[in-house]
Amino acid sequence: MAEQIKNSTTYFGYPEVPENNDLSILGISSLAKLHLNNAGDPWVHGNAKMHTKAFEQEALDFVAHLYGIQDDYWGYITSGGTEGNLYGMYTGRDYLVNQNLKPVFLFSDSSHYSIPKNAHLLGIRAIPLKAQSTGEMDYTQLESTLQQLDETEGVILNINLGTTMTGAMDSLKAINDCIDTLQFPREKLFLHIDAALMGFIYPFLETAEPLFKNGAHSIAMSGHKFPGAIHPCGIVLTKKDKHDAAFGDNWIPYVGSKDTTISGSRNGFLALNLWYIFQKKGLQGFKKEGMECIENAQYLTQKLKDMGYPDVFQFPNQIIVTFKKPIPELVRKYQLATQGDMAHVVVMQHITPSRIDGFCADLERSGF
Ligand SMILES: Cc1ncc(COP(=O)(O)O)c(C=O)c1O
Structure with a gap:
């Protein structure tokens, strides 16, 4: 189970929240x-x-x-x-x-x-x-x-x-x-x-x-x-x-x-x-979380674009950001879903700006 708990912090590629206290x-x-x-x-x-x-x-x-x-x-x-x-x-x-x-x-x-x-x-x-x-x-x-x-x-x-x-x-x-x-x-x-x-x-x-x-x-x-x-x-x-x-x-x-x-x-x-x-969440809770995830996805999109990362795309009002598939080591670490040359991150509730910063730093270090 320790492995699953460790993996939950870099669970970026699929649309699930890996743990819910x-x-x-x-x-x-x-x-x-x-x-x-x-x-x-x-x-x-x-x-x-x-x-x-x-x-x-x-x-x-x-x-x-x-x-x-x-x-x-x-x-x-x-x-x-x-x-x-x-x-x-x-x-x-x-x-x-x-x-x-x-x-x-x-x-x-x-x-x-x-x-x-x-x-x-x-x-x-x-x-x-x-x-x-x-x-x-x-x-x-x-x-x-x-x-x-x-x-x-x-x-x-x-x-x-x-x-x-x-x-x-x-x-x-x-x-x-x-x-x-x-x-x-x-x-x-x-x-x-x-x-x-x-x-x-x-x-x-x-x-x-x-x-x-x-x-x-x-x-x-x-x-x-x-x-x-x-x-x-x-x-x-x-x-x-x-x-x-x-x-x-x-x-x-x-x-x-x-x-x-x-x-x-x-x-x-x-x-x-x-x-x-x-x-527990109520309608207002869903609204707040949804808007935060969209904002965080916009933050990721902008950061990737500012880095000059290739093929960055975010459909309007979406929490999914697509971009060129990174090196296999990062696909594995962040459990990214890929299709052809494309990969994506689904910016769910657990993907905070500081985790996005860590992800982008890893991409920078990979030299793309
Ligand atoms: C657009 C879309 N439809 C249907 C499904 C299937 O949902 P589930 O995995 O809950 O069966 C998915 C799962 O990723 C999906 O992205």
Whole structure:
């Protein structure tokens, strides 16, 4: 364990907070010894009583409130962003199939690797759209692809709020403009948002759009990324009417619950993690941390540029900074994620200005 604790101070490349002291209390509480299983639907308690669904509901309400859909949503705590994306796409598929439409899945090729995998698992025809060089969706590609579909087809569109490598955020406004220009029928569309990293930062940006008011139908985010849960977990939310239209009433007598989730048994301890974090930080806490991380990312960007370090890029309002891949020793020390000649730092809460100074000093010493 000493190795992991040492590595946590140079954990720069992936979007997780490597330790969260706030949560130590859960590890030592009497709750840690209990079997906590939130099997099935969060709102239907079922026959077994060893669950934390009351905490799950409050945690979900917190996120629904953040997105302004507290009176009109369905959702659950997932095992992570991947499962949340799978669920959003699954809802979209069944929503379209129930209207006798053939689902087609559109996603930009800068999307996370789990996105095309999910389409494969769901058996949906998937069309990758070439992204712009920043990683943002190319809206002309979207428009021309939508134009080529025939009238028996419906579309599930993945919208990135923070791509994995560059952190690019797609513009729902630009997407809506394409849809309106083509007069593509809204009932043939299902818009899913992958906000794995930015889910708890995006709503606080001055440039944020009211996503669900402007046409989004589902959103997935990771709980172990920006929120800082120590165990991998996530949240998926869907608009309730779309969820009902997709799945109806899936009642399973054996568990006394609805079969609305992907996994049957679900880890009830994750709901405690998230509930506790949400109580402790509150919306204002997330806003403050998000703005600090963006500022620190700007600090890193500026420092790298001032040093003359090559290929430095930060998407506006992002906490990811990309740059030329450094020497292997530094890739290893800082556990950097790399893609081709590019590497990135995800400026999470633990990456303070003084740690950034240390990182930049190491880069200087490497001679680039
Ligand atoms: C944009 C994006 N989507 C989805 C995921 C998958 O999230 P998870 O690792 O929580 O399954 C990631 C993970 O890095 C991601 O960056």
